Amino acid sequence: MRGRTHCTIGVLASIQASLIFKIPISIISIIISAIFSLLPDLDEPNSTISNLFFKKNISKFLYKLLIYLINILIFFFSIKINNNFYLSSIITFASIFIIESKLTHNFLRKLFLSLTFILLGICLYLVNTKFYIVLFVMMLAIFPWLKHRGLSHSIFAIIIIYILLKQIELLTNIYNLSFWGTISYASHIFLGDIFTRQGVPLFYPLSDKKFSLGNLKVGGYFSNIMEIFLIISLIFLIIYSIIKI
Known part of the structure; x- marks a missing residue:
């Protein structure tokens, strides 16, 4: 799926989850959801986040x-x-x-993005930022070098994200950070890429086998229709949940 679709679905999925678990939502939580819904694709040199850093x-x-x-x-x-x-x-x-x-253009983009996160991590360390925050930023520096739709698109990655965010949440008192970040990150995989032809390696690195629940081609006509259908379905589900409450 395209970056903007992942972002929209990530935000909508987080809102729906907040209604189910009765967790207050705010502008900050929406921003967090939008960012984390895009993180799995950092292993792609032309991802939405990469393009935000480097046009x-x-x-x-x-x-x-x-x-x-x-x-x-x-x-x-x-x-x-x-x-x-x-x-x-x-x-x-x-x-x-x-x-x-x-030395290809894509290699250079990966290098620039990775160095940006490393520099940010060093700056955070020098100003005595909490260890888990620095560790999380340094982990993002590794993402651009991962195999596309490899570790970043696995259940293992979701678990790591949750653990790190939970520690950061406890250190910074950013309430429900782990909830918003994990839900939106997981939405990228389970409400997005798992429906494409390529599928996702859910149990990587234990297994390279990719799981797919559909045959969508990213950017294809039918894929675009299904993306719109999924977004509309989530919106109606949210409206239904609000009315029911």
Whole structure:
């Protein structure tokens, strides 16, 4: 499913859960739900969160700039060593050909996003932020390097998210943080990607087997219709729950 659909479903699922368990909802809890509904896709370089941090046109510009800079540096050091313009040009051309095959735009986006979380984690540590908050941020730095729809889309990931959020909740007195974060994170998997052709590896890393309850193709015509249907269904369910109360 697309990012905006995951976000909408995550918020609606959290609202419905709050009505069922009679937990007060606020703007903060809605924001938390929106963010955590998108977190599983951090393993995708072009995810919604990645695009919030780094716009595609900006990251592409930085990628080109980095390639040109490496090209210039290789040529500079090469000509310093052998003092032969033609040989240095050949070495530079060969080197940049190899580097471009390895240093892709998607790799650079992953690197930037990961370094952003690492830097944030270091800053939080330096200002004596609680350990579990720093640990959670550092965990997010690992997500971009995970196999897409691997660990981040498993029950194990949901459990980890709940444990860390529960500890942060106890330390910061942010009431029901673990509830909102876990419900919306799980909605990404159980009300979203599990209905796609690719499915999700629920028991990863114990098993790579992917489970699917549908045959939806992300971005496809039928998939778009089903996304709208699911959102409308959740809205009606919320209205029904409110009337029933």
